[in-house]
Amino acid sequence: MKINAGEIRVGMLLEHKNDLWQVLKTQHVKPGKGGAFAQVEMKSLNKNTKLNERFRSSETVEKASLDEVNYNYLYEDENNYFFMEPKSFEQIEIKKSLIGEKGKLLTENLEVSVSFYNELPISVDLPKQVICKIETTDAALKGQTVSSSYKPAILNNGLNVQVPPFIEVGDEVIIDTRNLEYIKKN
Template identity: 85%
Template sequence: MKINAGEIRVGMLLEYKNDLWQVLKTQHVKPGKGGAFAQVEMKSLNKNTKLNERFRSSETVEKASLEEMTFNYLYSDEANYFFMDPKTFEQIEIKKETVGDKGKLLTENLEVSVSFYNENPISIELPNQVECKIETTDVAIKGQTVSSSYKPATLGNGLSIQVPPFIETGDKIILDTRNLEYVKKI
């Protein structure tokens, strides 16, 4: 699908120079002299390289058409994560490099959205909030009543986050997967 350069947004996937690019940064510039343009920083999903490109406002670029499907997480091995389609029970595997740090938040039967490009999985989207267990955390200091005082905690999956002082080891919490922040205690 062709879009104008002015419609490029961060996170979009573009087909450009026979490759698939994810937009990391975009800046629309209107210089005093000459026409407006979009300065776009992109990362290749196949070659893992970056590219800075300038598109004039009148230019069009090809937005990649992705197919999204829902899968349930099953398990992982040294190199891959395995997912199952809840309707057809078909299994797919996705390389750990493709999933990245989101893989630490995967729990058995967690429902995720997988994006496919030309029938190849290229990214996964976790639910906005997941349940986690606090593995270890420091003891709250008595008399520390400042509302913004947070303490470090380690989750069962190995991630380190900041939690309020009333959270203790063994508590279950809700974690926001977009910014890895504490939401609430269960």
């Protein structure tokens, strides 16, 4: 689908120079002399390289069309995570490198949204919040102010997060999957 260069937004996927690019930054510039343009920083999903490109406002760019399908997480092996489509029971595997650190938040039967481009999975979106259990954390120090002090904690999936002093070992907490930060006690 063709879009105007002025409509490019952060997070969009664009087809440009025979590759698929994710928009990291965009800035619209209107110089005193000449026409306006969009300065766009993009990252290649295939080659893992970055590109800074200028598009004149009158230019059009190809926005990649993605198919999003909901899958349930099943299990993992050394290199892959395995998911199942709940209606057809079709299973797919996705490389661990594609999901990264957030893969530690996957729990059995967790519903995720997988984005496909030309039938290849390119991204996995977890729910915005997941519930995790505190495995270990430091004891709270008496007299510490609650407002500004957070203490380190390790979750049952191995992730390190910062939690308020009242959180104890065994507590269930809600974690934001976008930035891997503590939200609240469950």
